[in-house]
Amino acid sequence: MPAAGASAPGCSPGRWLGALTVLLWLGWPAVPVQAQDLVPGRSWAAAGETTFLQNCAPCHGPTGAGDGPVMVEQNLSAPGLSDPERIAQGSPADWFRTTRDGRIENLMPPWGNQLTDAQIGDVVAWIWQLSTSPDELNEGARLWATVATPLGDRDWQTLALTANHQAWAESVTASLGEQQHPVPTVGELRLIQRYLQSLTLTPDWTNPLRPGTGVLNGRIRQLSPGAATDPPTEVRMQAQVGETVLGTYTVPVAADDTFILEGVEPAPRILWTAQAEQANLDFASPPVRFDELGRTPELMLDLYLPSATHGNLEVESLQLVLALSGEQLLVGQTVLLVNTLPWVFTGESETPETLPVTARIPIDPAADEVTLADFGRTRFTAGDGFVLDSVPIYPVSGRHQAVLGYSLPWPLADQRWRQAWPYPVRHAILLIADVPGLEPEPAGFVQSGERELNGQGFTVWQAADLADGILDIEFSGPAAARTGAAGQQATATQVLPEPAYLMPRWLPAALALILLAGGGSLLLVGLRRERQGRDA
Structure with missing residues (x-):
């Protein structure tokens, strides 16, 4: 995500040629993506880190400080993404649209032709995490519990994702005023907003897998002749988004070679695989995912014994x-x-x-x-x-x-x-x-x-x-x-x-x-x- 808001100290042809080189190096798409008002869905900062380091850090720096090597080499400046005050001027939805659609006037190319919406959502979660902390979210959760009832049934979580802090604070203040309820301070309102954002933008210090109604069923198939001397008695169930492993569960194998994992989050983005060891070899099933109705096909884990010879x-x-x-x-x-x-x-x-x-x-x-x-x-x-x-x-x-x-x-x-x-x-x-x-x-x-x-x-x-x-x-x-x-x-x-x-x-x-x-x-x-x- 090169330099949203990048500024060039001067307008010499050489400097603009350098800026053009940056854009070409980053692969400017030929056709810009059409703007849409999308809010990032359930996203994981842990999955966004790799995408950020590969695509955004060359300009924004590995910690979002704006000191990426590409910007330094071209004598340009990129905005810092770890400054809470700067981040509060926008919303996660703003960052999502800027990353996807670009801001050509600030040398920010659109990434929607190179990254999926899900990948961009994970990058947004990573950027958001750079300017927050576990203590802030814990305090935000405590403060939210004091105002959730008087604020009523309005979708405050979506508003926290789509409005900058000023607009968010004005809406909460007005609603609490109508209920004649004490209004939190400006700093407390920011913590509440950050907590509600964390319900969608999952930081990497929390458990990325939430409890849910999902059920995963699987079966082991022994495909070599003869009985295995050490058939597995347990299976590892691994959840991942992209190349990022979110968590692993261990479940027992029943006498009929079946296994089951219950109470997991049925998020369609999460890929599940079953893994087991037999004869000092690790085997993994093809991945499956839940559909929008919370259903998933059966996991089939095929096991073999090592061949005594290499055949041909x-x-x-x-x-x-x-x-x-x-x-x-x-x-x-x-x-x-x-x-x-x-x-x-x-x-x-x-x-x-x-x-x-x-x-x-x-x-x-x-x-x-x-x-x-x-x-x-x-x-x-x-x-x-x-x-x-x-x-x-x-x-x-x-x-x-x-x-x-x-x-x-x-x-x-x-x-x-x-x-x-x-x-x-x-x-x-x-x-x-x-x-x-x-x-x-x-x-x-x-x-x-x-x-x-x-x-x-x-x-x-x-x-x-x-x-x-x-x-x-x-x-x-x-x-x-x-x-x-x-x-x-x-x-x-x-x-x-x-x-x-x-x-x-x-x-x-x-x-x-x-x-x-x-x-x-x-x-x-x-x-x-x-x-x-x-x-x-």
């Missing part, structure tokens, strides 16, 4: 990105696995073709920050030198793509990085960041070109038909035995290749991800760390 899995394509960051080697990879057999081996016996196999993905035993991308959900078990991915791969040309990232301490032992797949690798591409004094030598690979993205050079290597599945890269040169390149630190998740979604030609997506890792993701992580440092 092959790595159809493997994409690796290696980069140095301080004293870490960051590894990101996208792997596309295919099951080519009309049957597989599960347990110790041959089974029908409907049964899947479990992917075994090799990683270095020293790997840290292991991440297997799956829309924010954990779905793997890390062992000593491997990861078991619990998403099943079915036979008859079944395909599955995994995106994995981790970090290794640098320099490497024996100055070598090695990965041994239990499956043949049909096609592999390496993108290795160029570091002065460092010479990579990938065995069996042919150098196919150079790339320079966002100021960082990469060497591209390719190989085909690695029947033994072994990737072996030896690093030589002075840099192979010392700390990696200095500068801004990164994390393993920042070099994750962009998922190609089962398309064989995924190299452009990988290059785009490297560009993102060099810019937007580093900025996001930097902003998070800066905010955490200030909070500390």
